[in-house]
Amino acid sequence: xxxxxxxxxRIFNRExxxxxxxxxxHSARExxxxxVPGHTIYDIECPDHLFRKFTDDGQFLVxxxxxxxxxxxxxxxxxxxxxxxxxxxxDLPPKAKRFESFFTQLYCVxxxxxxxxxxxxxxxxxxxxxxxxxxxxTTPPIHDAPELEGAIPGVPLVEKITFHLLRLEDGDILDKKxxxxxxxxxxxxxxxxxxxxxxxxxSLRFQTIHILQxxxxxxxxxxxxxxxxxxxxDELFLNSNAQYMAVSDKTPVLQWTGVSIDxxxxxxxxxxxxTFLTGLKQRLLSFVFRGIWNEESDDSxxxxxxxxxxxxxxxxxxxxxxxxxxxxxxxxxxxxFGSVDGGVSRNxxxxxxxxxxxxxxxxxxxxFYQNSSEELYNFFEQFCDHFHVASGHPLxxxxxxxxxxxxxxxxxxxxxxxxxxxxxxxxxxxxKMLGSVAYSCQSQSPSPYFDQSLFRFDEKLISANDRxxxxxxxxxxFITRRRPYTLKFKIKPGPEAGNADNRxxxxxxxxxxxxxxxxxxxxxPYLQPSVNIHFxx
Amino acid sequence: MDSLFGDxxxxxxxxxxHFRPSDPSNPSVSAICPVSLPPYRVKNSxxxxxxxxxxxxxxxxxxxxxxxxQIITTEAKNILIRNFYGRGEEKLRPKRAAAQxxxxxxxxxxxxxxxxxxxxxx
Numbered sequence: 171x172x173x174x175x176x177x178x179x180r181i182f183n184r185e186x187x188x189x190x191x192x193x194x195x196h197s198a199r200e201x202x203x204x205x206v207p208g209h210t211i212y213d214i215e216c217p218d219h220l221f222r223k224f225t226d227d228g229q230f231l232v233x234x235x236x237x238x239x240x241x242x243x244x245x246x247x248x249x250x251x252x253x254x255x256x257x258x259x260x261d262l263p264p265k266a267k268r269f270e271s272f273f274t275q276l277y278c279v280x281x282x283x284x285x286x287x288x289x290x291x292x293x294x295x296x297x298x299x300x301x302x303x304x305x306x307x308t309t310p311p312i313h314d315a316p317e318l319e320g321a322i323p324g325v326p327l328v329e330k331i332t333f334h335l336l337r338l339e340d341g342d343i344l345d346k347k348x349x350x351x352x353x354x355x356x357x358x359x360x361x362x363x364x365x366x367x368x369x370x371x372x373s374l375r376f377q378t379i380h381i382l383q384x385x386x387x388x389x390x391x392x393x394x395x396x397x398x399x400x401x402x403x404d405e406l407f408l409n410s411n412a413q414y415m416a417v418s419d420k421t422p423v424l425q426w427t428g429v430s431i432d433x434x435x436x437x438x439x440x441x442x443x444x445t446f447l448t449g450l451k452q453r454l455l456s457f458v459f460r461g462i463w464n465e466e467s468d469d470s471x472x473x474x475x476x477x478x479x480x481x482x483x484x485x486x487x488x489x490x491x492x493x494x495x496x497x498x499x500x501x502x503x504x505x506x507f508g509s510v511d512g513g514v515s516r517n518x519x520x521x522x523x524x525x526x527x528x529x530x531x532x533x534x535x536x537x538f539y540q541n542s543s544e545e546l547y548n549f550f551e552q553f554c555d556h557f558h559v560a561s562g563h564p565l566x567x568x569x570x571x572x573x574x575x576x577x578x579x580x581x582x583x584x585x586x587x588x589x590x591x592x593x594x595x596x597x598x599x600x601x602k603m604l605g606s607v608a609y610s611c612q613s614q615s616p617s618p619y620f621d622q623s624l625f626r627f628d629e630k631l632i633s634a635n636d637r638x639x640x641x642x643x644x645x646x647x648f649i650t651r652r653r654p655y656t657l658k659f660k661i662k663p664g665p666e667a668g669n670a671d672n673r674x675x676x677x678x679x680x681x682x683x684x685x686x687x688x689x690x691x692x693x694x695p696y697l698q699p700s701v702n703i704h705f706x707x
Numbered sequence: 708m709d710s711l712f713g714d715x716x717x718x719x720x721x722x723x724x725h726f727r728p729s730d731p732s733n734p735s736v737s738a739i740c741p742v743s744l745p746p747y748r749v750k751n752s753x754x755x756x757x758x759x760x761x762x763x764x765x766x767x768x769x770x771x772x773x774x775x776x777q778i779i780t781t782e783a784k785n786i787l788i789r790n791f792y793g794r795g796e797e798k799l800r801p802k803r804a805a806a807q808x809x810x811x812x813x814x815x816x817x818x819x820x821x822x823x824x825x826x827x828x829x
Contacts, residue, residue, distance in 0.1 A: 461798040502788055527791045537791040549790055556787035 175652070177204040195569045202618040203625075203650055207686040208659040209707035211262075212666040213700045216269035217242075221680060221691060221701070223636065225295045225302070226616055227564055228683045230338050231273055232302070238287040240280050241304060243338060244273035246682060249705075262707070272687070272703060277341040281334055282306040289356040294364045294612055295338075297564060301384060302338045303364070305356050307331045320398070322491060324510040325353050325375045333362075333371070335390055344388030352376060355494075358637070363611045365497035365559060368393070372495050377448065379495050379503065381530070396503075397492070400449040400533035447488065449533075454507075454526060455487055457535040490524060494608040497559060502536070503528045504557070506608040525607060541607075547600045550607055551583070558609050566683070570614050570634060571622040578622040578651065613637075617681035619648060619688075625658065626651055632661065632679055641675035641692055643668045661704055663690035 174180065180201065189197040219233040219242055231244040249271035251263055282288050286306045294303040311326040331354055335345040353375040355361035363370045369382040378397035382390050399405050447455070462479050466472045490507040498504050505526045512521030523541040539546040550557060554574035560567040573579040590599040613636055619625060620634040625648040631639060632646050645662035649655060663677045673694065680689040686706035693699045784792070
């Protein structure tokens with residue numbers, strides 16, 4: 171039975187035929203081959219805001235004011251206009267070609283006070299409660315900050331970072347969480363991960379993973395802080411046994427708790443500094459140690475092996491810092507470790523990195539890999555969707571194309587892999603692919619136009635990732651994957667006639683998750699951005 | 708029309724004729740039997756006035772029956788995490804029976820469960 175691409179035939183088929191089980195999203199998505207955002211309004215007049223993103227359920231468009239202090243939320247709607255006369259196939263009337271035809275402003279809320287700015291790259295959304303998390307910080311980050319107890323040197327300091335929890339329907343600020351003299355990597359949601367109602371915030375400066383829960387009532391509740399201590403009562407246990415600890419002046423434990431312990435009573439004369447390693451680091455080192463120990467059965471071979479693989483690199487292991495964290499499920503974290511230099515830089519590809527899987531309930535490290543590990547790469551290739559954990563609601567969030575759920579993406583990956591002939595090239599390939607592990611939360615658009623089984627497009631020019639891209643004067647083509655392989659629509663950012671000069675420009679694309687509606691925003695330095703609206707007319 | 712679906716519209720009202728009693732007064736009249744393939748035998752359904760049961764198929768062997776003590780549970784960990792645990796346990800398991808083990812709890816293999824538990828993969 172041939173599958174017609176005619177939309178009326180498809181609707182009729184949908185009425186009388188049951189699709190294969192479990193393919194409701196795929197069957198619904200087929201219609202997006204027929205309904206495409208083919209019409210463009212170039213350089214639309216719109217308020218001078220920084221448009222950030224459509225929420226994943228498509229209910230809101232989030233934007234920030236130019237001075238980075240206010241949040242403005244719009245409701246996307248469809249334009250409606252009427253025309254008199256018999257022939258209505260002409261161009262849209264000028265009244266319809268406005269930003270307000272597509273978006274209604276709901277409210278404008280001030281998030282940042284006078285000396286703070288909203289981090290425009292940071293935004294997280296919880297669909298079930300329609301809560302959103304924004305971040306404001308005092309600027310600029312202070313490099314070469316004075317050393318504080320517990321803070322690692324080399325990481326910049328921000329005086330105050332505030333996370334705001336808002337209800338997007340009305341803009342009510344429900345709760346806040348403040349970090350003082352700390353540093354959280356907020357660009358593109360890198361330092362924060364949201365999984366259902368659990369939020370993990372990585373404090374780079376104090377090397378702590380703060381786990382918070384967002385309650386239905388709108389409260390941010392501290393669940394645990396992993397880093398210095400692993401279990402919630404570790405601190406209590408260590409303090410109550412403080413007389414057995416060899417302490418020194420610089421022990422972070424005693425100073426952080428603020429418990430006054432008579433230092434003379436508890437200090438033993440030691441010939442060297444003896445500070446405890448953090449709880450998480452101890453778990454990690456003991457996991458590595460046990461793995462190497464169990465490789466050999468002969469004691470002398472064991473010791474040789476430990477000397478070569480463990481003690482030789484001991485200081486390197488100790489110096490590792492937490493770069494990034496993501497949830498694998500409610501109990502397991504995937505932690506990316508690396509050196510201090512790579513933690514703050516945007517491009518950390520050439521720094522060695524390590525991945526550890528940590529169980530928060532048992533406080534055990536389950537697995538530990540270097541970023542050149544082929545075993546970890548094989549897991550990534552087979553189970554990519556389990557790395558890109560997404561909440562189940564709405565359902566289409568679980569169907570973002572990846573090489574684990576899409577044959578075309580997998581073929582593309584394998585073609586790049588085949589090109590790696592030598593072992594060095596293979597190593598480079600593995601490192602490059604594993605560079606994207608420890609996924610940034612909500613960084614991919616669920617729009618069906620990015621579904622690789624429906625459309626083929628140039629991934630260097632546009633993709634589901636919400637990173638800025640280099641501008642191009644040529645329109646970006648979307649071609650169907652299925653017969654008859656036709657061009658369905660084009661997205662052309664920038665002015666209709668192209669740019670007059672050759673200045674480097676950045677483009678960002680905002681696709682609505684379900685409607686055939688997209689915004690392309692061309693950013694030119696020192697000028698107002700030019701916004702195009704692409705929609706189905 | 709005394710059909711299973713009442714007066715609902717249909718392309719052909721005779722489509723579901725074998726769900727209607729051909730003779731309401733005779734309760735043991737058998738329906739038209741569809742083609743039956745081995746190893747199933749077809750049980751002729753009996754039609755009563757208001758009861759209409761479609762033909763049912765019963766297996767003639769017990770090769771495909773599940774064990775009577777089978778328990779089906781859902782595995783809490785997803786497949787990726789299970790793989791991580793599997794590799795981790797292999798690493799921590801000593802290669803040969805070593806005289807000195809660091810941690811006795813992790814030294815031996817995980818005990819197998821006694822009853823056949825089939826886990827549904829989430």
